[in-house]
Amino acid sequence: MSADTRRIAHLDMDAFYASVELLRYPELRGQAVVIGGGRNATPEMLPDGSRRFSRLRDYAGRGVVTTSTYEARALGVFSAMGMMKAAQLAPDAILLPTDFDSYRHYSRLFKAAVAAFTTQIEDRGIDEIYIDLTDLPDDARTLGARMKQAVRDATGLTCSICIAPNKLLAKIGSELDKPDGLTILGADDLERRIWPLPARKVNGIGPKANEKLAALGIVTVGDVAAADPGLLQANFGRTYAAWLARIAQGEDERPVVVTSEPKSMSRETTFERDLHPRHDRAALSAAFTGLCVRVAEDLQRKGYVGRTVGIKLRFDDFRTVTRDLTLPSPTADSATIRRAATECLKRVTLDRRLRLLGVRVSTLGDEHQSVAPEPVQSELPFDSGE
Incomplete structure (x- = not known):
């Protein structure tokens, strides 16, 4: 099947762990909340029925942030950041413990909601999936809206979905309109919506590669597309340079892998x-x-x-x-x-x-x-x- 006839969706739950916690503690909506504390970060129930929450400034240890709300991210606190560094950036942020049992429960719920539409699903972790929509009859925007509503009905949570010709573009696109986004990308959207993005937005271009690209004056995905192939090969090697050239043109032939027996x-x-x-x-x-x-x-x-x-x-x-x-x-x-x-x-x-x-x-x-x-x-x- 031709790549431009495929319809591949990437569904990414919005600030998943933090959003699950906000279902439990709705009074924290709109606040900077960081997930990653231990049991001593469990909220204390007060006699009047209210809760006392731990603050990030009181954390001591060498742990890392599991995730954070969008309000905490606006203060510079992101997943995998050291907690002590996060406390310097957002000392007044609420600190909550992780609860993986609860996150797994909601993960099963949202995936079951999507499975009601199709079994062509590739599980990419607790909070994201790829979905092959190629053989479904409805138009992309209708399908995306129905899936988002099904996830919300099943979990009370929002997700962001991008539907595109391949997994590469779908993955990038699901970040474009977060939170609660629905993005439709076609091949003619490459220059307008993908090329202006920082190169690091492409899954597979990590911080070090991004730094090397920037040193060569290559900052955006469009810059990668316009780069001299010989320059890329000299700095990154033949295989990685060839991959960079393909992704900059939005090319990706990877199928949605539906299997119950992973290797x-x-x-x-x-x-x-x-x-x-x-x-x-x-x-x-x-x-x-x-x-x-x-x-x-x-x-x-x-x-x-x-x-x-x-x-x-x-x-x-x-x-x-x-x-x-x-x-x-x-x-x-x-x-x-x-x-x-x-x-x-x-x-x-x-x-x-x-x-x-x-x-x-x-x-x-x-x-x-x-x-x-x-x-x-x-x-x-x-x-x-x-």
Whole structure:
């Protein structure tokens, strides 16, 4: 099927974790709220029936922000930011603990609402999905509006949807009119709506690549489209340069992958700045543990266990290294995954700053294959004291 006849939607829940919390605490609507505190951030019920909330200025520790409301984002507080830095930017923001059981519940609800329209859905995580609408009869705007209303009816939450000829444009487009947006993009919208965007808005152009592009005078997606191919290849290598050229023209042939048997599950993060294995131990350790926890949650949510744990590192020179380890028994336990990932990490020479860190679990099977995990906590090469 021709790419320009496809209709691919990307649905992204709006500030998902924070929005779920606002259902529970509606009195916080319109305020700067940060999610990521521990149990000590649980609101206190007062005798008069009101609640006393913790403030970000009172936080002490090395945790990171899970997410924030749009009001907190306006103050510069974003997900994956260190909590202490966030407290400097927004000391009066409300701090709430994370509640992944609740987030998973609402995730199941919104996905079930969309599944009433079609089974052609690719699950991309707890708060986003791709949907292939190509074979549905209604026009794109009608379908998008009906899906948004179905999600709101099922959850009480808003989402943003973009319908475009491919996954690349749909992903970018779902951010254009947030929150509660409905965006329709066609090939003729590329120059008007996509090219003026900063290059970093493209999924796959991380902070380091964006910095290198900017140093070459390439700031927008349109600049990438107009760039000399030889210049891109000289600075990024043949494969990445060819990919940049394709995405700048809005080209993406990837299908919506609908499968009940994934080969692996992974989580990775590209850091806002390159992190030093020794000087940034705390941030790296927190990020590493967080990735292991999120992969474990993905496995548990979908009913899988895995026997092979792997890591992915990308250094500041764009060199990528992977390592993996096969376990004697399959698992979906975060501590076991972290221990195995740590063993993989110890087989890598950490001699440069890191721009990306990832954790993957593969050789998947049904969760009933799992066994009780051993209570082991491993030291990371960049943990304090190592």
